[in-house]
Amino acid sequence: SQQGEEDPQALSIQEGENATMNCSYKTSINNLQWYRQNSGRGLVHLILIRSNEREKHSGRLRVTLDTSKKSSSLLITASRAADTASYFCATATGANSKLTFGKGITLSVRP
Amino acid sequence: DTAVSQTPKYLVTQMGNDKSIKCEQNLGHDTMYWYKQDSKKFLKIMFSYNNKELIINETVPNRFSPKSPDKAHLNLHINSLELGDSAVYFCASSQRDRGNTEAFFGQGTRLTVV
Numbered sequence: 001s002q003q004g005e006e007d008p009q010a011l012s013i014q015e016g017e018n019a020t021m022n023c024s025y026k027t028s029i030n031n032l033q034w035y036r037q038n039s040g041r042g043l044v045h046l047i048l049i050r051s052n053e054r055e056k057h058s059g060r061l062r063v064t065l066d067t068s069k070k071s072s073s074l075l076i077t078a079s080r081a082a083d084t085a086s087y088f089c090a091t092a093t094g095a096n097s098k099l100t101f102g103k104g105i106t107l108s109v110r111p
Numbered sequence: 112d113t114a115v116s117q118t119p120k121y122l123v124t125q126m127g128n129d130k131s132i133k134c135e136q137n138l139g140h141d142t143m144y145w146y147k148q149d150s151k152k153f154l155k156i157m158f159s160y161n162n163k164e165l166i167i168n169e170t171v172p173n174r175f176s177p178k179s180p181d182k183a184h185l186n187l188h189i190n191s192l193e194l195g196d197s198a199v200y201f202c203a204s205s206q207r208d209r210g211n212t213e214a215f216f217g218q219g220t221r222l223t224v225v
Binding site for chain 1: 115144153154156159161166167201207211212213214215216217218219
């Protein structure tokens with residue numbers, strides 16, 4: 001069964017603007033991760049936030065986690081055309097830290 | 112050097128055939144995975160091996176059989192291919208005993224069954 005649900009499903013912004021993507025999940029997690037997938041390519045890990053963390057930064061990325069609401073958000077600041085891709089949240093659960101992915105968000109950054 | 116490599120990248124085959132996809136990782140990770148991504152980009156885990164032992168086996172038809180000859184390799188064999196098997200299959204690896212770590216993905220194998 002699907003764990004993560006991202007919204008919006010598609011986002012189109014102008015270069016330089018910020019992009020905010022949200023993810024909600026259903027069960028307790030070990031950690032939550034965000035991945036990027038360029039068209040026709042594999043997934044690339046962006047950032048991981050543990051269940052006991054609330055916010056994390058990496059370059060232009062900022063991720064927040066609210067375990068009480070079972071939700072996370074990914075903010076990409078000062079977006080670039082090269083950020084155009086699909087973004088997935090994934091939750092790691094259980095003793096095996098099984099990664100379950102959401103359906104993904106398609107981000108288009110217009111130059 | 113490619114961290115997680117899959118072969119072939121593209122595979123076109125007829126219904127009823129048997130095919131294999133190979134995966135190798137040179138990251139020294141102890142855990143490997145197979146994921147299936149459908150035409151709507153939904154990624155679903157199929158199998159996971161930790162130190163050559165099967166630890167995750169989702170509801171997958173038994174026509175799919177993973178094989179892990181060693182920690183660095185995880186192959187996927189598919190018998191009696193069906194049209195619905197058409198998808199992109201991704202191999203991934205991670206280091207499970209370090210706890211919270213990310214997965215590294217291969218470039219995918221696009222399987223088309225005709």
